[in-house]
Amino acid sequence: MFITFEGIDGSGKSTQIGLLAAHLRESGRQVAATFEPGDGSLGRELRPILLDLKNSGLCDRAELFLYLADRAQHVSEVIAPALRGGAVVLCDRFVDSTLAYQGYGRGLDLAMLRELNALAVAGTAPDLTLVLDLAPQVGLARAKARNLGAGAQDSEGRFEALALDFHNRVRGGYLELAKGEPERIRVVDAGRRPGEIFEDVRCLVDEKLGGAR
Numbered sequence: 051m052f053i054t055f056e057g058i059d060g061s062g063k064s065t066q067i068g069l070l071a072a073h074l075r076e077s078g079r080q081v082a083a084t085f086e087p088g089d090g091s092l093g094r095e096l097r098p099i100l101l102d103l104k105n106s107g108l109c110d111r112a113e114l115f116l117y118l119a120d121r122a123q124h125v126s127e128v129i130a131p132a133l134r135g136g137a138v139v140l141c142d143r144f145v146d147s148t149l150a151y152q153g154y155g156r157g158l159d160l161a162m163l164r165e166l167n168a169l170a171v172a173g174t175a176p177d178l179t180l181v182l183d184l185a186p187q188v189g190l191a192r193a194k195a196r197n198l199g200a201g202a203q204d205s206e207g208r209f210e211a212l213a214l215d216f217h218n219r220v221r222g223g224y225l226e227l228a229k230g231e232p233e234r235i236r237v238v239d240a241g242r243r244p245g246e247i248f249e250d251v252r253c254l255v256d257e258k259l260g261g262a263r
Contacts (some may be wrong), residue, residue, distance in 0.1 A: 057182035060189030085142035154223025182240035186217035
């Protein structure tokens with residue numbers, strides 16, 4: 051089972067993945083938690099390029115191809131082997147991030163993005179996608195505080211430095227994607243306490259996994 055978590059920056063994806071991973075392991079399932087960009091050998095090289103504030107001049111097309119390269123290697127090196135090994139794979143960001151950020155956010159053609167992503171993932175697709183929905187101004191404040199606390203306001207801050215309008219377009223994009231694929235993409239209100247959010251996450255995942263043992 052392949053489950054992806056999506057949402058604007060600061061929506062709490064990593065927190066919910068951690069809670070879900072613990073829950074699934076307690077129930078006896080094998081779990082692999084991963085993320086994009088940056089997990090895997092190539093990803094570790096690409097993440098600083100994509101997220102460092104000093105690279106704010108990166109053009110939209112270069113940004114896209116770097117994300118696609120990260121994803122292709124990530125699938126080959128991390129996700130596909132874990133799925134073949136029987137794990138429930140939990141991934142922080144996947145194809146829908148490209149559609150939301152580079153498509154709705156940057157304005158690149160969605161049909162083109164879908165075709166390029168299809169090449170990158172080689173048939174690997176999520177069984178369930180959870181969009182943690184949050185007001186962009188709240189998410190940005192959280193993300194900036196997180197980066198500041200980690201001393202990463204420059205090394206991880208390229209997207210947080212973009213205008214609020216960009217993040218509003220990204221959020222709207224996620225909601226449009228969810229409307230188009232309601233069976234796969236489920237929207238979760240991320241404006242609540244982590245425990246309350248997790249109750250919704252747990253119920254949705256347990257329902258999906260009910261017949262997948």
